[in-house]
Amino acid sequence: MIETVRQLLSEFKPAAWEKDLLSSGFVKKIELVDRKLHIHIQLPFAGSSWGEEIQTLLDERIRQVADISRIDWQTDIMVESIARQNTVPPIPGVRNLIAISSGKGGVGKSTTAVNLALALHQEGARVGLLDADIYGPSIPLLLGKPNAHPEIIDEKYMRPVKAHSVVCNSIGFLVPEHEAAVWRGPMASKALSQILYDTRWGELDYLIADLPPGTGDIQLTIAQQVPTTAAVVITTPQDLALIDARKGISMFEKVNIPVLGVIENMSYHICSKCGHKEMIFGEGGGIKMAQQQGVQLLGQVPLHIHIREQSDDGVPIVVAEPHSKLAVNYQKIARKIAASLYFSGKTEPSTIFAVNR
Structure with a gap:
């Protein structure tokens, strides 16, 4: 039997x-x-x-x-650490760092990163969020902590802010909201490294890094000077976004960081009144690009007013309506990312812990 x-x-x-x-x-x-x-x-x-x-x-x-x-x-x-392609020393306590990237701005990358981080936590992991967008940090607002500040430890280190059961740190917690970070690339990269390495993250299975759009200095810092495990690229079906997303995938390939796949955001619009589904940014672009680039389409996220409203309120949809179709969609994508990361590489020795379910 x-x-x-x-x-x-x-x-x-x-x-x-x-x-x-x-x-x-x-x-x-x-x-x-x-x-x-x-x-x-x-x-x-x-x-x-x-x-x-x-x-x-x-x-x-x-x-x-x-x-x-x-x-x-x-x-x-029992989440395991996946071996990285570069030889940069690991961040203490952090098993896997996943970069969330986009070729251009305005595609919903940060909203997606936040909901994925929260979904990974709901799927049994300990998760942190790094707001790597030095020039335009949005994680504090999206998590409902616009006025929070990390606790300073021994006048040198920072204890991350906790929101909705995940820990996070951002330049937005350190610089007044109305002030701009007018820094050249090397200064911005140094600021990112300090936030990353001077934060006492604790024991994390996944640290989700919300990158700024494009393929500039911050992206190269994440790729070359940070123990990044893998990347996920966000795009919309629009042709212009797809062109830039291809550049993002190409950048990660050049620095030997595995791209787990593509998420097509704003894939279609759902009318809140009648439920009509309309492809206002085009159709099939994400699937076609994923096939051409040899990566998987991790999922499609609709353009829906509830996602925007909950993000503006600082209570992302995955937390506000965890059993809704919108939240379940993020949860499915998060599971695919976690599984794809595990099967994409070799595990390496690490202290792991169990979460009973």
Whole structure:
């Protein structure tokens, strides 16, 4: 009977996974005692919802073929560190740093970065947000902390601001809102490095870095002087945005940072009155570009007034309406990013922790 259960578990393979549940080594124990079946699953990436999906899909099927009185499912999240391409020393406590990038401004990169960070936390990970947009920081506003300041430790280090269960730091916490950071590239890069390395992030599975748009000094700093694990590129279906997104992918390829995929933001508009779906920025551009660049399309996010309203209120949609279609979409994309990151490279030794679900 145990072999039958193993066979059923081996059939679970989401599109984002390179191997099935069993051959990936994620099934740690299958035990039958007094007609009670215990199944222990351990995932090395954020994805507690995978555990719920596994249980939903397989629970009934197992009961149909096995003479059991109860199934006890246990899913642990134990996020592993993925080896980086560069030799920059790791940030203490941070296992994986994912850069969120866009070729041009105005495509919703920061809003996407914030919702993805919060979704990763909901999927069982400890998450931090680095606002790497020195010239136009928006993370403080998006997280509802425009007047917050990091706590200073020993007159040298900073304790990040906490919002909605994630920690974050930004130049926006350090410079008055009405003042502009009028700095040349080297100064901006130095400021970013100080915020990154002088912040005591604590134990994080993922540090999400919200990069400024383009392919300038800050992007090169993140690529060459920061232990970046991988990148995600945000675009819209509009031709102009797609051209710049291709440049962003090309930049990461040149510095040997894996691009996990593309997210097509503002993919379509949903009317809040009638629910009509309209492709106001074009259609199919993100899919076509992903295919041409040899990366995956991680997901499509609609242009919806609720996303904008909740962002302006400092309570992102993933937190404000966690069970809504909009939030679930971000959660699905976050799971794909976490799984794709794990399967994209080799794990490296690291202190890891468990989150029981």
